[in-house]
Amino acid sequence: MANSHLLLISIVLMGSLVAVLAAGNFNDLTEITWGDGRGKILDGGKGLSLSLDKLSGSGFQSKNEYLYGRFDMQIKFVPKNSAGTVTTFFLSSQGEGHDEIDFEFLGNVTGEPYTVHTNVYSQGKGNKEQQFHLWFDPTTAFHTYTIVWNANRIVFLVDEIPIRVYNNHESIGIAYPKSQPMKVYCSLWNADEWATQGGRVKTNWTQAPFTATYRNINIDGCVVKSGASSCASRSTDSANNAKPWETHELDAKGRNRVRWVQSKHMVYNYCEDSKRFPQGYSQECKRSRF
Ligand SMILES: *[C@@H]1O[C@H](CO)[C@@H](O)[C@H](O)[C@H]1NC(C)=O
């Protein structure tokens, strides 16, 4: 009796572990939308590579649109001299006055650090950039990049370490992305006009094609189809049904980690750029960063 209980419990536990670790398939979740063969599905959909040469970059997007969710992607970036290249993983709605949540990774010359660029647009208005250097070389191994987006906040994470929290500040009149469903977009393209060291370093095409690889895509979100959200029926149930990302907030450990990243690894903060915003910073800059 005791043994069969134990067995049952371990089967249930294993089931939930598998559910957490199970990665989505790129064939099911996404479609390659541009690049004329430069985007390639790998390993039956377990991975996807994008490449860039002088003629074109490439990109893919999710088939579904989401309104809130947790979006995980493992990425290995263009190695060595990646100056001028930009690899992206972002969410965006379509049309005018769009909302957008950005992770962009700006390449660099060999030995110099990538820059992780983050931004949030609401109703067409961005200007909320924060940039970071990573505490590891993102070109030699896969690392996990995550966007958590719920009604209260947006959290950017790298290997589960929160690097930025953007709170819903509607109470002080700042628009927040909350009604326009978004798709996931990823791309590799040439941006040597501005990307590397302010545009001073150009892409060295003798080293093309450049390649970035994606794997372990995981989307746990509310799919929106013909105006209806897959989470709507659930939200009328008890709050106990909420998924972890729906109530995601930082505990003391998370707040310490953001403080660590922001004090050691942040290289740009729109809330501190007085040259660009001589009339003063956006209201949310005066609020706690959590
Ligand atoms: C490239 O390296 C330089 C020098 O270390 C650094 O200032 C810059 O932020 C790095 N990233 C980009 C995208 O230029």
Ligand SMILES: *[C@@H]1O[C@H](CO)[C@@H](O)[C@H](O)[C@H]1NC(C)=O
């Ligand atoms: C581009 O790369 C090639 C091959 O590595 C190198 O010989 C050349 O000097 C590089 N060009 C520039 C402008 O750095």
